[in-house]
Amino acid sequence: MKMPTTWNGWATRVSLYVREGKKLLGEPRFPIKIAEIARDYTRNVFPGDPITHIEGKNFNGKFEGALVPNEAREWAIFYDTGHTxxxxxxxxxxxxxxxYLAHRHLSGEPFYCSRRDMWEWDSAYARMEAEANGFASLILMPPDDFREQTRDFRSPTLASFEPLRNRYEVSLTAVVLNWLKTTSRRAMLVVSNSGFIDWSWGSEPLFKSGVFFRAKQVTIAVPDRSLAVFGPSQNVFEIQHPAGVWNEREPVFESVVFSEYHDMTLSLLIFPSTGPDRWPDREAEPELLDTFDAFRR
Ligand SMILES: [Zn+2]
Incomplete structure (x- = not known):
């Protein structure tokens, strides 16, 4: 059988393998547990240099994971045990x-993947990082099922995504980003830390309507009246803001989750379906959140 040459070709191939395999075994399709399939799959397809070893290692948060060959041309995957x-x-x-599937021939080097590389989803180093994330999302949250599961998400809160995080066994961040990549809603995920914005990701329709963040040059505080600023003690996890909180011209529906990982706050911002007239006053533009981190597209 001809081998795929791209990361999404590989994702489709492995996805089918898992779906058909589970069907044969009469087991549920989800969650797809990579630890259960990586060794068998690579031993079948690449007997000359398979993945033979998967192990937790204490990287002390420096790396999320690594892919490392040994002298016998076998590969090991290590993941950080610094989080649970x-x-x-x-x-x-x-x-x-x-x-392993899409890049191991290209680099000839072991891969050590930091949280920043993996989770900012925009770092320039990161064409391969972005591809590996794309692969992971496609494998774990296949589009046919994901579409079905999110069909009724009109104005979702972060709590709406909780069942999906369990269904697919991924982090909340990964589920929300996957939704943002395909939704027709104008929406954005903002990750902040101690009241300051760490990174953000907006949906394509939001970006096209002129709401996006400029490249990060300075440290930016989350807005004063946002939920992100208050922390969990307030016990409010969703709110409809008027214009002037997250955005000068538009009301924004914000939901929050605190400390998914250490001291991180996630805010999901849902904007009105249609944006205001995009450039009412060219002189005044750009005015929207213009000091945030932009995702380079
Ligand atoms: Zn990586």
């Missing part, structure tokens, strides 16, 4: 499997 979320580990394993 099994969803995060599953995603990391899928990411490393993506490197």
């Amino acid at each position: 979320s099994k969803g995060r580990i599953n995603f990391t394993l899928a990411h490393e499997l993506g490197h």
Whole structure:
């Protein structure tokens, strides 16, 4: 059988393998656990240099995961034991499997993947990182099922995504980003830390309507009246803001989750379906959140 040459070709191939395999075994399709399939799959397809070893290692948060060959041309995947979320580990394993299938011939080097590389989803180093994330998302959250599961998401809160994080055994961040990549809603995920914005990701329709963040040059505080600023003690996890909180011209529906990982706050911002007239006053533009981190597209 001809081998795929791209990361999405590989994702489709492995996805089919898992779906058909589960059907044969009479087991549920989800969650797809990479630790269960990586060794068997690579031993069958690449008997000359398979993945033979998957192990937790204490990287002290420096790396999320790694893909490393030994002298016998076998490969090992290591994941950080510095955190306990099994969803995060599953995603990391899928990411490393993506490197193995799509990139191991290209670099000739071991892969060591930091949280920044993996989770900012925009770093320039990161064409391969972005591809490995794309592979992981496609494998773990196949589009046919994901579409079905999110069909009724009109104005979702972060809580709406909780069942999906369990269904697919991934982190909440990974599920929300996957939704943002395909939704027709104008929406954005903002990740902040101690009241300051760390990174953000907006949906394509939001970006096209002129709401996006400029490249990060300075440290930016989350808005004063946002939920992100208050922390969990306030016990409010969703709110409809008027214009002037997250955005000068538009009301924004914000939901928050605190500390998915250490001291991180996630805010999901849902904007009105249609944006205001995009350039009412060219002189005044750009005015929207213009000091945030932009995702380079
Ligand atoms: Zn990587």
